[in-house]
Each structure stands twice: as C-alpha cells, then as structure tokens.
C-alpha cells in the first residue's frame with residue numbers, strides 16, 4: 187500500500203481489528219466477497235478498493251473486513267479467482283498473521299456443475315462437490331470436468 | 342428387471358417402486374427423501390435414475406447398500422461386472438487387447454467397461470464413426486489412469502490383434518439422414534468374413550439387444566459370447582446382492 191505517500195492519499199482506511207485481503211487479482215474483489223458469502227445484507231463493515239496500483243502486480247484489489255478474522259480454510263477457495271491473494275489478520279492496527287491462499291483439494295458448494303443432467307443441478311439437498319486434479323475440477327457426482335475458466339462456474 | 346429375478350433366486354423378495362414418474366417423486370419428493378424412507382423398508386436398494394450421480398447421492402442418504410442399476414448417461418457398473426465376468430470365463434483380464442466398436446460417445450456401457458479394464462492394463466482400440474468417438478474427457482481420463490487408447494478408422498486394421506471385440510449399437514436417431522445411417526452402419530457391422538484371420542480365443546461381446554451390428558451368421562462361430570454374456574446377468578447380479586448384504 188501507499189500509506190506514506192501524500193500523492194496517493196489512502197483509498198481506504200486502515201482498520202483496527204479484522205482481516206485485510208491484499209493482492210487480489212484486479213477486478214476480482216466483488217467475486218471474492220461473493221465467494222466468502224459477504225453481501226450488503228451481512229453485518230460486517232467492509233471496504234473494497236479495486237484497481238489499486240501496486241508494485242508486485244500492476245493493479246490489484248484490496249478488501250478490508252472489520253472485526254472479523256477469517257480463517258485460512260474459509261478463504262482458501264478465493265484462490266480460484268485470486269491465486270496471489272494474501273490474508274492479513276489485524277489486531278490493534280498490527281498484522282499478527284499473514285498467509286497466502288491455496289486452492290483446496292475439494293470444493294464443496296463453490297462451483298455449479300456444467301452438466302445439466304447432473305444430480306447436483308436438481309432440487310436435491312446436496313452441495314456441489316468438485317475435486318481439484320491439477321488445474322482441473324472434476325464433479326464427484328457425474329465426473330464432468332471443468333478445465334478452463336473455473337471462476338465462471340462459481341455459484 | 343434382472344435384479345428382481347436375481348433377488349428371487351436368492352430367496353428374497355422385491356418391492357418394485359416403479360419409475361420415477363409413478364413413485365412419490367412424481368409428486369415432487371426429492372430422491373434424498375425417497376431413499377431415506379425406502380431404506381427403512383428394505384435390505385438393499387437397486388436404483389435406476391435418469392440423472393447422473395443419482396446413485397452416489399442416494400448412497401449418502403441411505404443406511405443400507407445402494408446398487409447402481411444405471412444413472413442416466415453415467416456409469417453402468419452391473420453391466421460392467423457382467424462384461425468382466427464373461428471375459429474372465431475365456432481369458433485372464435490382464436493386459437488384454439480390446440476393440441470397442443459402434444457408438445462410443447453415448448454408449449455408457451463401453452465407458453464403464455473401459456474404466457474397469459484400465460485397471461487391468463488393457464490396450465483399448467476404438468472404432469467409431471466421426472462424431473461418435475469416445476468423449477475427450479473420458480479419453481483423457483483413461484489415459485491418465487494408465488490405459489492405452491488407440492483410434493482406428495476401420496475394424497479390419499485391428500481385428501486380427503484383438504482378444505475381445507465389444508460391439509455396441511449405432512442408433513439411427515444420431516444420424517439426421519437415414520441413407521447415410523445405412524451407409525455408415527455397414528462399416529460397423531460384424532460378419533463371418535471379417536473373422537477369417539482372428540485370434541483363436543477372440544470373444545465377441547454385445548450388451549444386447551442387437552439390431553444388425555452383428556450378422557446372425559456370427560452366432561454360430563466359436564467367437565460369439567453375447568448370449569453367454571446375457572445369461573451371466575442373473576448370477577452376476579445375485580453375486581452383487583449377496584456381496585452387499587453379507
């Protein structure tokens with residue numbers, strides 16, 4: 187971030203306690219929030235900055251969530267759209283924990299199966315379930331394979 | 342249904358819940374609910390369902406064994422066990438050269454069988470009309486599982502090397518032009534003249550019913566195993582039921 191540079195006055199405030207998701211692929215912040223289940227109707231105080239200039243990536247998105255510490259397991263699935271994201275846990279303005287994200291080996295309820303005949307695309311009470319095999323996601327119910335543009339299949 | 346006669350021969354009884362369209366699912370009940378209820382009445386459930394993955398879903402909601410009697414375009418494991426058993430009656434399952442001929446795109450029995458034989462190091466030769474070959478995802482999956490998959494344009498180029506020839510029906514409805522269907526299907530028809538130079542132990546299988554993919558004159562050759570395969574349906578299903586209710 188560019189906190190000390192007066193020319194780039196802060197886009198969003200620092201937070202006292204909570205989670206900062208940094209280095210999100212530019213333009214993906216809103217999808218990241220959707221994957222995390224954070225919508226306007228949930229109670230968190232959330233700030234979103236998109237297309238921020240950064241050093242590592244040319245542009246990035248940043249999400250700050252106040253008073254909620256996200257667990258690595260909760261956020262790993264954002265790796266589908268933001269593989270370079272870092273999760274910073276903030277307490278009293280200080281980063282007390284910093285982690286990257288890894289695509290989980292099993293994705294439950296994250297992707298919609300592309301096969302219209304799949305049992306998960308009915309009114310049955312089940313979550314979709316995909317296993318990651320390298321870069322491919324394979325439906326555990328019908329063996330349908332999502333091999334490219336996985337993020338477009340996010341529910 | 343052959344599962345019913347298998348169960349009756351084992352001394353058990355069956356409740357046939359009928360098709361999805363006549364059961365309580367017709368009233369909008371989910372499969373999950375139906376399974377939870379029925380698993381209180383029975384010792385095992387044989388499920389045939391139009392949606393892919395239905396058997397797996399059922400197994401998650403059932404306390405009793407679920408046997409997949411076919412789930413839409415998905416797997417058809419009971420047919421595969423019958424096919425494996427029929428092959429096993431003639432030869433060991435390891436390292437066989439098998440030819441799959443006909444509609445390999447929609448023919449789910451060939452998919453299940455190919456997956457099973459991949460575990461036995463099979464070399465899988467495919468002979469299918471354009472557009473009806475193995476789906477790419479299945480082809481890639483088989484290769485990842487260690488099977489060798491080799492495509493051929495005609496049956497003549499490979500038939501003399503095969504241990505097993507698995508014939509499936511070409512469905513007329515897959516061809517918009519009936520005249521074309523006739524022309525194409527002739528190239529996927531097995532006749533005695535094609536069998537002049539085959540291995541002595543060649544086994545020809547077909548999941549039946551056949552239309553004219555296999556010339557009836559082939560029935561009298563030592564290679565025809567499809568009626569034996571059909572007869573194996575009951576004992577193999579008896580074995581499946583016995584195994585899950587042990």
Ligand SMILES: [Zn+2]
Nearest residue numbers: 299304325328
């Ligand atoms: Zn599926």
